[in-house]
Amino acid sequence: MLELKDFSLEYGENKILENINFSLEKGKVLGIVGPSGVGKTSLIKGIVGIYKGTSGKILYNGEEVYDNSKIKEKIAYVPDEHNSFYLITLREIIKFYKSIYNKFDEKKFYKINKIFKIPLNKRFLQLSKGMKMRVNLMVAFSLNAELLILDEPTSGLDPILKEKVLKMIVEEVANGDKSVIVSSHNLMELERICNDVLILNEGKIEYYNSLENIKRNVKKIQVAFDMPVYIEDLSFEGIFNINQVGRVFTIVIENNDDSFKEHINKFKPLFIEEIDLSLEEVFINRIEGKVIDEEIF
Template sequence: MIDIKNMSKKIDDKYILKNVDLHVNKGSIFGIIGENGAGKTTLIKCLTGIYRVNEGRILIDGEEIFDNNKIKQKIGYVSDENQYFSSFKVKELLEFYKKAYNDFSKERFDELNVKFKIPLNRRIRELSKGMKMRTAILLNLSIKPDILILDEPTSGLDPVIKKELMSIIVDEVASRDVTVFISSHHLDHIERICDNIAIIKNGTIKLKSSMEDAKNSMKKLQVMFRDAVNINAKLSSINGVIKVETIGRINYIITKNYTKNFEKKLYDMGAEFIEIVDMSLEDMFIYFVGEDDENE
């Protein structure tokens, strides 16, 4: 559905994205996460055809996205900062979308607006940040997109609407086989709804994984050894170990390559007790990025 192939983007002669390779399957939810300034928004602007890439290709349904109005008709895009005509009333913006998108559905907008409660007679400049985000989300859901690209879509939304939005996104995928590409700092939302994730740092993809594989391979272990002499150095030498911390007799080990064989190595080193702790996506992100910092 979406293929990003060896793509790089420069702005003012500086590489913002470098050699990005990603594939997003049709009818899946793909999450991109990273620190501020990592390149998430630039990637999304390339993916939506706002920016022309300098190197590589971005294909949607096998076609280049840049300057391709046919493909753009299929894409709903919600920016982290939505710049609409400030003097337009919401109902006038609806008419604009109706003329711009062949499949725009006022009925779908009205159906969703029962919960989102956007005042149609208010001008855009009179809306709060959260209400502008609600408006952008509903407008782009109402074009019945094949692809929904969301850049920090929960910014400014209250908890009830955030939960409602996540439910709507999952329903769009289930009912219409929509493909979703989402960036968010709310990693609990990403973890809950995404099939696949990528971590981006300094314009480079550092990790690509299914959510399931990430959870299975990245673990925190609490381990007690019979002989703790030089144990930290020994543990740090094991492939895939990101961090080792010792408190009393307990060694806390973070690994990105957990397997039963990894556990066996610990027993062979004299482990008497091992407890495996599952990690949240936020934990994974913090440790993974921290490891990358230490290696640079």
């Protein structure tokens, strides 16, 4: 199991990450999302042991990840930038990984390449961004690591290949002996594959929950009143955002339970309508406090 305990990272006087706490069990896919520049890649590089935190711990199976080669063998990482192999060919890449990773599965590599179709004699330098991503994905999946970490894994891929990569991610955790972390700006893709979602903002965890709980509890409520009601009257714990247009209020709330409904009913609403939210809408309302424009009636 992966555990982050009060993990913080600073560059000089700049706080990049502050008091990050979460855990990830095997058999699950965690999606990490957030605006650009909030520390997602730094967090990932801390998890894979590239960055040493200023304070706190990152543990895998109870052991520190940083400067621990035994633990790092259990982790596969696909970065968003793909220049690591440079002049060597795909055939040479296979040979390299076979020589240093006992669990490298050459048959699995070739099986995936039947889908990705990268010429074995092609030099890495000659490949497009999308083809470089395919090579890195093939390597990562073939390592048979317990923890697979993917930074923007569908970037540069066409829709058909994106679909296949998402299916591969789900299949990796199907047996319950592996876990996957995916950082992506494509929230529609994450919504299809993730068990848990972590929203990072300004170096801190803004929101962390299971996708199941988000779907069940986070709702958009549209309510209208015949009597004078103000935003301050409707304030309630767990509200992400309130927007008012005339007599109609749009409320995004995390816990749409009986106590919130009782609070609303005090003001004798004309109607109450409950609307499900996508992960993207939850993200926007949590980070920006914006309601997606739509016709009310």
